Amino acid sequence: MSNMLLEGRELHTYYGASHILHGIDFHIRQGEGIALMGRNGMGKSTLIKSMLGIVRPKHGRVLVRGDDYTKATTYRTAQQGIAYVPEGRGIFKSLTVRENLLMSARAGVDGQRNWTFDRVMETFPRLGERINNGGWQLSGGEQQMLTIGRALMTNPDLLILDEATEGLAPLIAMEIWRIVKEIRKTGIATVIVDKNHGAVTSICDRAMILVKGEVVFDGSSDEIRANPDLIQKHLGVGH
Amino acid sequence: MDFATFLIQTLNSLQYGLLLFLVASGLTLVFGIMGIINLAHGSFYMIGAYMAFVLSSATGSLVWAIVLGIPLALIFGAFLEWALFSRLYKRDHLEQVLLTYGLILVFEQLRSLLVDNDVHGVDIPAFLGASIQLTDVLSYPVYRLAISAVCIVLAVALYFVIQRTRLGMMIRAGNDDRTMVEALGININMIYRVVFALGVALAALAGMLAAPISSVFPNMGGQVLIISFVIVVIGGIGSVWGALVAALIVGFADTFGKVLLPEISGMVVYLVMAAVLLWRPEGILKKG
Numbered sequence: 290m291s292n293m294l295l296e297g298r299e300l301h302t303y304y305g306a307s308h309i310l311h312g313i314d315f316h317i318r319q320g321e322g323i324a325l326m327g328r329n330g331m332g333k334s335t336l337i338k339s340m341l342g343i344v345r346p347k348h349g350r351v352l353v354r355g356d357d358y359t360k361a362t363t364y365r366t367a368q369q370g371i372a373y374v375p376e377g378r379g380i381f382k383s384l385t386v387r388e389n390l391l392m393s394a395r396a397g398v399d400g401q402r403n404w405t406f407d408r409v410m411e412t413f414p415r416l417g418e419r420i421n422n423g424g425w426q427l428s429g430g431e432q433q434m435l436t437i438g439r440a441l442m443t444n445p446d447l448l449i450l451d452e453a454t455e456g457l458a459p460l461i462a463m464e465i466w467r468i469v470k471e472i473r474k475t476g477i478a479t480v481i482v483d484k485n486h487g488a489v490t491s492i493c494d495r496a497m498i499l500v501k502g503e504v505v506f507d508g509s510s511d512e513i514r515a516n517p518d519l520i521q522k523h524l525g526v527g528h
Numbered sequence: 529m530d531f532a533t534f535l536i537q538t539l540n541s542l543q544y545g546l547l548l549f550l551v552a553s554g555l556t557l558v559f560g561i562m563g564i565i566n567l568a569h570g571s572f573y574m575i576g577a578y579m580a581f582v583l584s585s586a587t588g589s590l591v592w593a594i595v596l597g598i599p600l601a602l603i604f605g606a607f608l609e610w611a612l613f614s615r616l617y618k619r620d621h622l623e624q625v626l627l628t629y630g631l632i633l634v635f636e637q638l639r640s641l642l643v644d645n646d647v648h649g650v651d652i653p654a655f656l657g658a659s660i661q662l663t664d665v666l667s668y669p670v671y672r673l674a675i676s677a678v679c680i681v682l683a684v685a686l687y688f689v690i691q692r693t694r695l696g697m698m699i700r701a702g703n704d705d706r707t708m709v710e711a712l713g714i715n716i717n718m719i720y721r722v723v724f725a726l727g728v729a730l731a732a733l734a735g736m737l738a739a740p741i742s743s744v745f746p747n748m749g750g751q752v753l754i755i756s757f758v759i760v761v762i763g764g765i766g767s768v769w770g771a772l773v774a775a776l777i778v779g780f781a782d783t784f785g786k787v788l789l790p791e792i793s794g795m796v797v798y799l800v801m802a803a804v805l806l807w808r809p810e811g812i813l814k815k816g
């Protein structure tokens with residue numbers, strides 16, 4: 290258990306009166322990759338936000354490296370080496386590309402500074418061409434690269450990507466996948482939410498499927514790929 | 529209007545506008561970034577003026593009063609943010625208006641208890657006491673030039689902090705998306721506290737600088753508050769550069785209005801505001 294990074298235990302989260310998460314258990318270890326799957330509205334984003342303290346679960350606990358972070362502020366949880374790329378991107382539009390990256394720069398939990406401005410530039414050459422552009426001038430793909438680059442500037446141990454390829458042209462999405470694979474190889478743990486089940490399950494060793502705020506599957510990605518029924522039943526479009 | 533009069537009025541407009549900028553810049557930041565309507569912001573100007581009076585009486589010099597007053601104002605601002613304003617971020621505007629209006633009354637009462645209800649003068653520091661002779665009869669006080677110079681230096685410093693430092697990047701980012709700033713591991717509450725304390729200190733400094741010119745009197749923050757809100761609206765909520773341009777427009781409109789259109793001088797500033805808002809409903813420079 291010593292390499293446990295982030296854990297959610299028995300999480301129940303509500304938006305007003307609507308009960309969204311029904312007692313979810315989640316855990317991720319150092320270096321692990323998890324594909325977090327489920328149809329629209331099943332609670333994937335809510336689970337992530339609950340663990341980061343962006344929304345507060347009504348019951349349950351959140352642990353980071355074994356310590357209780359249930360009531361911690363979002364910034365303190367993030368400082369434990371957790372970087373979050375939200376759905377809808379969330380770049381800072383009034384900052385330039387360079388400023389978006391510099392404002393988040395920080396050493397990792399162990400003081401590591403593997404991800405520098407220059408390394409992010411090497412990883413995302415397209416951002417280099419746009420370095421002094423304002424955030425509002427970027428295409429969707431460039432915005433996504435910027436949010437991922439910005440997350441890496443915090444030298445995280447865990448990178449959470451919520452719908453990183455949503456709405457992107459196939460070629461751009463492929464480029465993002467290539468980069469995510471590269472990041473995985475460096476040993477950063479990742480939680481990836483994405484509609485492209487083939488891509489996520491090939492990048493992540495483990496997979497979780499949520500249905501209506503409950504975990505219906507938690508196992509290896511291989512198992513999912515060997516069971517098309519599972520995908521059809523829980524992830525297929527329609528019912 | 530002859531040239532010397534014109535020059536004097538121009539310098540007065542600049543000095544008045546720049547002084548208003550010190551007050552309005554904090555107001556627009558707190559409004560734009562933290563979403564708080566702070567009616568008590570004018571009180572910080574009043575408190576600054578009274579600090580100038582009390583501290584310069586005690587130390588013998590306005591310069592010492594300012595040197596002591598600025599850190600006091602910063603501490604006071606940080607304390608207020610911690611004790612009261614941090615509780616207001618998620619409240620609606622009506623509750624903000626109620627609390628901050630209440631604060632005006634509290635501050636005025638404290639002023640009455642701690643000092644008194646009289647009008648007081650504050651001496652100009654001796655080394656700035658001279659005047660520059662423009663013609664045989666017209667001269668311009670060095671002290672007013674010094675105020676303008678201090679304000680220009682501060683405006684440049686503010687520009688540098690907001691545009692060039694990481695703190696400034698975080699402040700602007702907080703304006704775009706507060707939650708995302710936090711999710712990057714940045715303590716946004718601390719940033720808000722710094723911004724608020726800075727706003728209080730700038731308003732208090734404006735009051736300290738103005739004290740020798742306007743003298744020090746009860747409720748002196750009220751007029752400044754209203755004109756500062758006019759500036760925030762003209763400049764665009766949250767825009768410091770908009771506030772600078774708007775403060776200068778208001779400074780010129782008010783000063784020249786009094787000279788050229790004395791019958792309606794009280795209205796000129798508001799007419800300008802109405803004209804700007806018809807032209808640009810969001811203000812001259814919205815956010816940035």
Ligand SMILES: Nc1ncnc2c1ncn2[C@@H]1O[C@H](COP(=O)(O)OP(=O)(O)OP(=O)(O)O)[C@@H](O)[C@H]1O
Pocket residue numbers: 304309327328329330331332333334335336376
């Ligand atoms: N801020 C909110 N207020 C109220 N209800 C919300 C809010 N955010 C999400 N919901 C609801 O909570 C449920 C779960 O939403 P969530 O965003 O977690 O789903 P998701 O699995 O991430 O879906 P998607 O694939 O569409 O992103 C949905 O029914 C959604 O309508």
Ligand SMILES: [Mg+2]
Pocket residue numbers: 333334335376451
């Ligand atoms: Mg989602």
